[in-house]
Amino acid sequence: MSKHSDSQDLAAPVLEAPALEVRGLVKDFHSGGLFSQSKVRALGGVDLSIGRGEIVALVGESGSGKSTLARCIARLERPTAGQILLDGTDVLKRDRFQASREYRAQVQMVFQDPFGSLNPVHRIEHFLTRSLTLHGKAGTPDQLRTRLDELMTTVGLTPDMLNSYPHELSGGQRQRVAIARALAVEPEVILADEPTSMLDVSVRIGILNLLRALRDGKGISMLYITHDLASARYLADRIAVMFAGELVEEGESLDLLANPAHPYTRLLVSAVPDPARTGSYDPSERAELRAAVMEPASCDYDGDPQQRCSSAEPVRHQVGDPADRHWVRCHLYRPPAAASSHALATDPLEEVVSA
């Protein structure tokens, strides 16, 4: 059991170098018109790493900065400051203005909307062939045919669907095509931004299982973005919690959900439908947690008279066993014995993800 400490020097286990790492990533958006000086700080200095073959879920409520982080990593947005390291190389330094083709092949993004990401005038074969050709992986016509068929079967579709148009497929099948398109370039990392949120509940678990199979079979590292803790728990090895553009807690999925240490994480956990708590759900508990965390500069959770977040950034505190790599950033963190527990009693996934 760790003790409360103001030190950032945590006793982390020595691990293999991560596949992808961001350090101090800041993103400001200008707001209020062309001549306005005002800005929105969407990311306030994010540090996050994804190990090889690891699935990290990034969770947080709408507007917390999840998509901005993924878009910065995919280099669809230019970060204001910070580093993005792929296999230890600082890619922002190497390719300052736009990502190289090599980087785009290594880091692929799958978007939330499988309807919007496929141009309706093209057949499925077009999307996959284009990716393969752009990245020099098409080969001879025979090799291309084999590769296309393989991609379709890998994502659970049949090769005859290559002749279909997007509107002839279901939402789940379209998302599988989007995943096949990402796979075509043989990426090292996939950034999946709410890949199931626009799909029928009945097909969500199939997409999650596909992502897991790709990690297991091909060793692809993934950042899985969601506001749904139940699916994060189902899929991810680790969960990172984002609040107002900052990571406030991170840990092994089961440990973090069983022992949430930050008031915001507890708020999220309390929102997961939990069959074991049906009937005893206490709305005032949620209201109290929400009030405590919605004003991060003056968080009075547990009554912090000093309101330290407004004058100093909270440092990271290790939570529990160092092997769990569980940390929290909160001035009010106390070791678990003194904190209240909001553990998920049973697996709510049956209720939330599957039909």
Ligand SMILES: Nc1ncnc2c1ncn2[C@@H]1O[C@H](COP(=O)(O)OP(=O)(O)OP(=O)(O)O)[C@@H](O)[C@H]1O
């Ligand atoms: N292009 C933009 N211009 C100005 N502000 C932006 C832009 N994109 C994002 N923001 C702001 O940055 C913050 C983070 O937004 P972001 O979309 O990353 O959050 P999110 O957690 O992904 O939310 P959601 O789950 O709703 O997608 C928000 O305050 C948002 O309004």
